Amino acid sequence: MFCYGQVKKMHTQIKEKIFKKASLDSRQERFNRFGTRWKISPEIGKGKIKTLSFKSGIQIYIYDYNTSEKLVRKSCSNFPVFGFRFCIFGNTRLDMKCLKKTLIVKDSESGFFYFPSMEGSHEDMPGVHIYKVLILVKPSCFLSLMEDEVYKIPMRSKITLNDKQIMCDPFNFTGIITPSMRMILEQIIHCPYDGATRRIFIEAKAMELIACKLDQLKSVKHKPKNHSYLKSCDMDRMQYAGELLSKNIETPPNMLELAKDLGVSRSKLYNNFKQVHGISPMEYFRLKRIEKAGVLVKNKNMNLTQIAYSLGYSNSSHFAKTFREYFGIPPSRYR
Incomplete structure (x- = not known):
C-alpha cells in the first residue's frame, strides 16, 4: 500500500x-x-x-x-x-x-x-x-x-x-x-x-x-495583467473591516455604514475586500458566524436554540440547516 x-x-x-x-x-x-x-x-x-x-x-x-x-x-x-x-x-x-x-x-x-x-x-x-x-x-x-x-x-x-x-x-x-x-x-x-x-x-x-x-x-x-494592487492603506482598511465583521457576529452588517466607517464607497469596499480576503464582506461575515457557532456548540454552555438566537439566526431550524450544510452533520451530533 x-x-x-x-x-x-x-x-x-x-x-x-x-x-x-x-x-x-x-x-x-x-x-x-x-x-x-x-x-x-x-x-x-x-x-x-x-x-x-x-x-x-x-x-x-x-x-x-x-x-x-x-x-x-x-x-x-x-x-x-x-x-x-x-x-x-x-x-x-x-x-x-x-x-x-x-x-x-x-x-x-x-x-x-x-x-x-x-x-x-x-x-x-x-x-x-x-x-x-x-x-x-x-x-x-x-x-x-x-x-x-x-x-x-x-x-x-x-x-x-x-x-x-x-x-x-x-x-x-x-x-x-x-x-x-x-x-x-x-x-x-x-x-x-x-x-x-x-x-x-x-x-x-x-x-x-x-x-x-x-x-x-x-x-x-489567468488573472488579468492589469489587475490593480492595493495600497498599504487600503490593505489596512480591509483588514480592519474583517476585524469589525468578526467582532460583531450577532448583528448582520450594514454595508453602507461599514463603508462609511472605513471612508470608502460601497463598491470600493466590496472590490477591495474581495481582493484581500478572497470573498465578499457578507460571505466573510457568514463564514465567521458559522465558525463561531461551531465553537459555541462544542462549549455546551448554551442550548442550541440559545446559540441560534445569540448569533442572529432567525430561528433554530435555519441555524440547524446552515450548520449541517457547513459541518456535514447536525449541531446535536457535532456536540
Whole structure:
C-alpha cells in the first residue's frame, strides 16, 4: 500500500514519546488499514493526529492538537509527492531538504506543492492550536488524474509520466482557504459515516478539495495583467473591516455604514475586500458566524436554540440547516 512518511517514522527532538498511539475503538480496529490515530502525550499537550490511506494512492493527515512545548517532528521519507495543504489554525515552520529556504505555513492558508522528498522537519510553536489537513498524492496517481492538463500547471520545469523518474523542480503555491474549501474540510473532519461508506465519502471529499485548490490556482494564473494592487492603506482598511465583521457576529452588517466607517464607497469596499480576503464582506461575515457557532456548540454552555438566537439566526431550524450544510452533520451530533 502506498505510504509517504508515515507518522510511525516520525520522531521528535523534544521527547522520545511525543506521540502515544491511541487505544483504537472497534471501528478503527475493523478498518485499521484505512485509518490510524495517534494521541499527543499528556506530558506536553493534548490532541491527536489521524492518518487515512486509500488504495488510489491518496493519504490524508488530520492534525488537531495543542502543545505546551515547542514540537519538532522529523520525516525521513525520501519519496516524491504532490501535496495539498489546508491550515485552518496555527503556524508551522517547514525546513525541507529539497527547499533552499524555510517555508512558513500560515493560519487560513492553503497550498499546493511538489517535493521530490519529504525529508525534513516540521516545527510547531507552543500554546498554538494546530488544526490542519494535509493530502498527499502518489505522483503516478496525480499524473493519471490530470492527464494532459498537468502541463497547464505553472511549474518551473516539465514532468514525465513516470513517478520513479519524475523530472520536476520542487514548487509551492499558496493561497487562502475559500469558504468552499472550509466547508469540505469540516465535512472530512466530522464525517458522519462508518465503514465502507466513510472511506468512499472521505476520499470523494478529498478529490473535491483538490479540485477546489487547482481551480483557485487556475484563476490566479489567468488573472488579468492589469489587475490593480492595493495600497498599504487600503490593505489596512480591509483588514480592519474583517476585524469589525468578526467582532460583531450577532448583528448582520450594514454595508453602507461599514463603508462609511472605513471612508470608502460601497463598491470600493466590496472590490477591495474581495481582493484581500478572497470573498465578499457578507460571505466573510457568514463564514465567521458559522465558525463561531461551531465553537459555541462544542462549549455546551448554551442550548442550541440559545446559540441560534445569540448569533442572529432567525430561528433554530435555519441555524440547524446552515450548520449541517457547513459541518456535514447536525449541531446535536457535532456536540
